[in-house]
Amino acid sequence: MEVMSFLPQVEVVSFLLLFPFLAAAALLLLRTDLVRNIFIVASAILIAAASIFLLASGYGSGVVYYVAGAEPTTQMMFYAELLIALGIIYLGLRYKKMPVVALAAVQTLMAIYLEANFAHGLSAENNLFTDQLSIIMALIIGVIGSLICVYAIGYMRDFHHHNKDVKDHRNIFFFVMFLFLSAMFGLVFSNNLLWLYFFWEITTVCSFVLIGYTRTHEAVNNAFLALAMNLLGGIAFMGAILYLASSGGGIIELDRLLASGKAVALLPAVLISFAGLTKAAQMPFSSWLVGAMVAPTPVSALLHSSTMVKAGVYVIIRLAPLLAGSLSGYMISLVGAFTFLLASGIAISQSNAKKVLAYSTIANLGLVVACAGVGTYEAVWAAILLVIFHAISKSLMFLCVGTVEHRISSRDIEDMGGLILRMPKLTVMMLIGMSGMFLAPFGMLISKWATLRAFIDASPLLSPLLIGIIAYGGAVTVFFWTKWMGRLIEVTHLRKSIEDKISLPEWSALYILAALTVLVCLLFPVVSSTLVEPFIEANYVLPLLDGQVNILGQSNLTIMLLMLVLIMLMPFSMLYYGRERKHISAYMCGRPTTADMKFSGSLGITRELSLRNYYMQNYFGEARLLRAGTILSVGVMALMIWGVSFGVILI
Amino acid sequence: MNPLILAFIYLAAAPIVGGLIVGLDRKISARMQRRVGPPILQPFYDVLKLFEKEKVVVSRTQNFYVLTYLVFMMFTGALFFSGGDILLVVFALTLSHVFLALAAYSANSPYSYVGAERELIQLMAAEPMIIITAVGMFVVSKLVLPNGSFFVSDLATLSVPVIYYLPAMFLGFVYILTIKLRKSPFDISTSHHAHQELVKGVTTEFSGSTLGRIEIAHWYEVVLMLGFTYLFFGFDPVLGLVAVAFVYLLEVFVDNNFSRVKWPLALQTSWLLAAVLGVLNLAALYFVAGGGV
Numbered sequence: 021m022e023v024m025s026f027l028p029q030v031e032v033v034s035f036l037l038l039f040p041f042l043a044a045a046a047l048l049l050l051r052t053d054l055v056r057n058i059f060i061v062a063s064a065i066l067i068a069a070a071s072i073f074l075l076a077s078g079y080g081s082g083v084v085y086y087v088a089g090a091e092p093t094t095q096m097m098f099y100a101e102l103l104i105a106l107g108i109i110y111l112g113l114r115y116k117k118m119p120v121v122a123l124a125a126v127q128t129l130m131a132i133y134l135e136a137n138f139a140h141g142l143s144a145e146n147n148l149f150t151d152q153l154s155i156i157m158a159l160i161i162g163v164i165g166s167l168i169c170v171y172a173i174g175y176m177r178d179f180h181h182h183n184k185d186v187k188d189h190r191n192i193f194f195f196v197m198f199l200f201l202s203a204m205f206g207l208v209f210s211n212n213l214l215w216l217y218f219f220w221e222i223t224t225v226c227s228f229v230l231i232g233y234t235r236t237h238e239a240v241n242n243a244f245l246a247l248a249m250n251l252l253g254g255i256a257f258m259g260a261i262l263y264l265a266s267s268g269g270g271i272i273e274l275d276r277l278l279a280s281g282k283a284v285a286l287l288p289a290v291l292i293s294f295a296g297l298t299k300a301a302q303m304p305f306s307s308w309l310v311g312a313m314v315a316p317t318p319v320s321a322l323l324h325s326s327t328m329v330k331a332g333v334y335v336i337i338r339l340a341p342l343l344a345g346s347l348s349g350y351m352i353s354l355v356g357a358f359t360f361l362l363a364s365g366i367a368i369s370q371s372n373a374k375k376v377l378a379y380s381t382i383a384n385l386g387l388v389v390a391c392a393g394v395g396t397y398e399a400v401w402a403a404i405l406l407v408i409f410h411a412i413s414k415s416l417m418f419l420c421v422g423t424v425e426h427r428i429s430s431r432d433i434e435d436m437g438g439l440i441l442r443m444p445k446l447t448v449m450m451l452i453g454m455s456g457m458f459l460a461p462f463g464m465l466i467s468k469w470a471t472l473r474a475f476i477d478a479s480p481l482l483s484p485l486l487i488g489i490i491a492y493g494g495a496v497t498v499f500f501w502t503k504w505m506g507r508l509i510e511v512t513h514l515r516k517s518i519e520d521k522i523s524l525p526e527w528s529a530l531y532i533l534a535a536l537t538v539l540v541c542l543l544f545p546v547v548s549s550t551l552v553e554p555f556i557e558a559n560y561v562l563p564l565l566d567g568q569v570n571i572l573g574q575s576n577l578t579i580m581l582l583m584l585v586l587i588m589l590m591p592f593s594m595l596y597y598g599r600e601r602k603h604i605s606a607y608m609c610g611r612p613t614t615a616d617m618k619f620s621g622s623l624g625i626t627r628e629l630s631l632r633n634y635y636m637q638n639y640f641g642e643a644r645l646l647r648a649g650t651i652l653s654v655g656v657m658a659l660m661i662w663g664v665s666f667g668v669i670l671i
Numbered sequence: 672m673n674p675l676i677l678a679f680i681y682l683a684a685a686p687i688v689g690g691l692i693v694g695l696d697r698k699i700s701a702r703m704q705r706r707v708g709p710p711i712l713q714p715f716y717d718v719l720k721l722f723e724k725e726k727v728v729v730s731r732t733q734n735f736y737v738l739t740y741l742v743f744m745m746f747t748g749a750l751f752f753s754g755g756d757i758l759l760v761v762f763a764l765t766l767s768h769v770f771l772a773l774a775a776y777s778a779n780s781p782y783s784y785v786g787a788e789r790e791l792i793q794l795m796a797a798e799p800m801i802i803i804t805a806v807g808m809f810v811v812s813k814l815v816l817p818n819g820s821f822f823v824s825d826l827a828t829l830s831v832p833v834i835y836y837l838p839a840m841f842l843g844f845v846y847i848l849t850i851k852l853r854k855s856p857f858d859i860s861t862s863h864h865a866h867q868e869l870v871k872g873v874t875t876e877f878s879g880s881t882l883g884r885i886e887i888a889h890w891y892e893v894v895l896m897l898g899f900t901y902l903f904f905g906f907d908p909v910l911g912l913v914a915v916a917f918v919y920l921l922e923v924f925v926d927n928n929f930s931r932v933k934w935p936l937a938l939q940t941s942w943l944l945a946a947v948l949g950v951l952n953l954a955a956l957y958f959v960a961g962g963g964v
Contacts, residue, residue, distance in 0.1 A: 438779070459769065460762035469758060476806060484954035487806050488799070488946065495798035499791050502769050506776030506787055511730035576756050583763065586746065590739045594732060601734075602727045606780030607875055617779070631781060634788045639935070 036205040044198035064166035071162025085146035097218040123251035130258045138265035144212035152555035157208040164326040167529040172318035174523030200226040224250040230319040242311030253298030260288035289342040300332025303649035313374040317422025325415035336392040344395025347663030353393025359386030362649040364496040369640040394478040397560035402470035409463030413456035416533040438512030449534040456537040461580035513616035674753035681752035689890025724879035729778040736774030743767035744888040748895040754824025778876035786873030789860035796941040797847040803949035843948035856929035
């Protein structure tokens with residue numbers, strides 16, 4: 021708990037907060053391609069290096085608080101918020117989006133009310149802090165976020181080459197991307213809730229601008245949808261701050277909020293968690309993230325892996341100790357669990373690759389929320405693992421799909437048949453990314469396993485339901501990923517490589533992320549014991565009986581390592597199978613068939629074979645499951661509000 | 672016993688035991704149909720013959736996937752019989768089946784493609800019940816072991832009768848066992864019976880030694896799934912073996928008396944039963960165990 025100002029951490033933290041912002045400002049002015057590209061690469065390397073340096077210098081020192089920034093900073097943030105709100109209201113009026121105008125107006129009035137009545141009492145002793153969780157988040161933002169920015173260099177050039185009708189605003193694009201990183205760093209380092217709120221709103225606005233980048237009708241609509249839902253969350257957040265200011269004894273720091281106990285803090289914790297649910301695109305707010313895929317792919321990658329939605333789950337994980345054992349916490353957990361189950365189901369029925377990824381993100385965030393809502397130390401351990409593994413695999417998947425889309429001019433999974441022959445390197449990366457999402461012994465499976473273990477000890481009432489949900493959801497996940505994998509590895513007659521035109525920045529981001537996906541599986545025990553477990557130990561009282569956080573057990577880790585080695589060795593068997601095999605064509609009921617799978621149908625007409633995956637629209641249709649999700653999650657949220665208004669604490 | 676030795680015993684003995692079980696199965700099936708039936712060793716003759724066939728492929732990579740399927744099936748079984756973590760066993764089993772589906776996908780042939788989709792549907796239908804069963808056994812183990820255990824070595828020797836605590840779960844498990852053993856009416860991805868389908872589903876494009884490996888993997892899986900069934904009766908080894916034999920005979924009986932159903936029915940019923948028999952049994956167990964859990 022002591023302040024250790026002799027460490028260079030404070031400089032690194034300020035660098036991570038300010039540098040992306042300054043770089044963003046510079047990018048707004050840079051309009052020459054070459055200069056801009058060099059500048060982006062250099063900034064990205066600096067940001068990534070700084071976040072790694074933060075890990076190296078800070079992982080052992082636990083929680084460190086920084087006074088950082090005097091009163092005018094908070095004041096300036098308030099004025100910036102007002103300006104942004106005015107901007108939103110102006111745009112809302114211009115595009116006739118009245119809900120957005122109303123939400124922004126309400127939020128602004130609340131902010132002004134707060135400023136007018138309570139501003140004096142609300143000053144934080146320490147505005148910033150770092151601990152293991154914020155270091156983990158900083159690494160995700162700093163390394164993965166920067167890689168996505170680098171990837172975007174090549175992607176956006178191609179993007180404007182392919183979409184001539186979209187006006188080239190790349191300077192604004194990169195400005196917002198880096199601003200986003202800056203806001204995310206601010207979000208994970210803020211101890212002052214007013215600061216946290218400010219950065220929260222900045223991420224909302226950044227995603228609004230990025231989703232609407234192409235300015236098409238659809239993009240504008242989806243940008244406003246995202247804005248409206250996140251403003252709703254912002255109002256809840258503001259409500260929490262107002263509550264704390266008026267009747268919470270003027271608590272404005274995260275650490276004091278966490279220490280103040282459930283009686284005071286449960287209501288604001290639930291309000292902020294509600295804001296987290298909107299930002300993490302949980303049902304019934306999932307539609308904004310699905311709509312966000314109209315944006316260029318690097319934006320999707322950024323929103324889905326290292327920023328935005330991760331901000332949503334981050335605050336819920338932070339508040340997990342307060343939620344633990346309360347009815348409201350369990351209800352938040354159920355919202356997440358239902359979202360996990362239904363979003364996984366919807367992913368089966370989608371053939372649009374980006375939509376599959378979007379629903380898979382929503383599902384996995386649901387799992388994180390479910391863990392955080394349970395709030396036991398095992399569950400929070402699982403939640404953090406989910407965040408780490410998901411960030412890496414999902415960014416890899418988005419970037420791969422983005423590149424494929426530019427090469428084959430389609431993002432439909434059905435058009436990716438036989439991609440292994442046309443884009444071998446990229447397809448192998450996609451297969452790694454997908455394995456990372458659902459297969460043993462890769463990342464997400466490890467964390468799902470941890471989640472299952474955590475659910476077993478959640479609560480006698482809730483456990484059977486949560487276990488059932490993860491059992492079904494996991495099975496569904498296997499189905500939709502494997503059928504996509506199957507599509508990629510078909511051996512078709514199309515064999516011409518179309519991989520040559522991928523730019524160096526794209527390749528380098530892809531290679532690093534693919535390597536990271538495998539590497540993190542290997543290093544997972546180290547990541548857990550040096551970062552995640554110390555965080556858990558600092559925030560939870562562990563039972564004496566089995567005071568170990570890593571519940572998977574050492575012997576299992578060894579076995580998983582063995583599996584990983586085995587999987588990496590198996591492809592060598594292809595060397596053996598390459599020889600002395602006679603090729604025949606596939607069984608076509610004896611019809612005369614050519615090598616490219618054209619067969620003679622009736623009346624001498626030559627037909628081409630085409631194969632399609634199962635999508636099971638009747639069972640897993642989007643509209644149907646979304647309706648179910650909305651009903652369930654709204655019902656559960658109603659219970660949550662009831663629970664918090666009567667202060668129901670179960671244990 | 673040393674886990675490594677147990678693993679090696681499984682790796683060596685399971686194909687023999689599995690092949691014999693399949694041979695007996697064919698004999699009993701034949702008798703149910705008033706045929707004489709093949710000799711009990713017929714499955715071994717069949718597989719040995721497969722290995723002597725000419726090596727033909729539709730795509731070269733298919734053999735890689737099939738080999739990986741077999742290797743991970745062996746790995747899964749070895750993990751189970753050496754007393755490993757039952758959840759990891761379930762996950763490794765899934766991994767292995769994913770490779771079989773991928774093998775069929777890679778052939779780019781209409782029949783194996785549909786077979787692969789159906790293999791995945793079977794996987795999706797059976798998995799919830801298996802995971803819930805594993806968790807159920809863990810919760811039962813908490814009654815006697817302070818922290819509970821997921822390790823098969825502990826679960827197989829529990830002094831409490833697991834079946835008394837998980838009767839409904841057992842029924843649900845036997846139901847999906849039909850899927851796992853590729854028995855009618857749920858042999859929807861590929862069938863051992865000629866009357867069920869004209870083309871061999873997921874295995875359509877495999878022949879010779881590759882098909883032989885799939886059959887051997889099936890033998891390994893039969894032994895693994897019967898081992899899983901035994902865990903319900905670990906408190907009394909004799910009863911356990913009798914129960915496992917009875918369950919298998921029941922599967923043979925069902926196999927011979929039902930014709931294949933469409934996949935939606937297989938998926939819907941297995942999911943429904945996993946919810947009703949699995950989740951409710953689990954909830955009841957939590958209720959009974961009360962504060963102990």
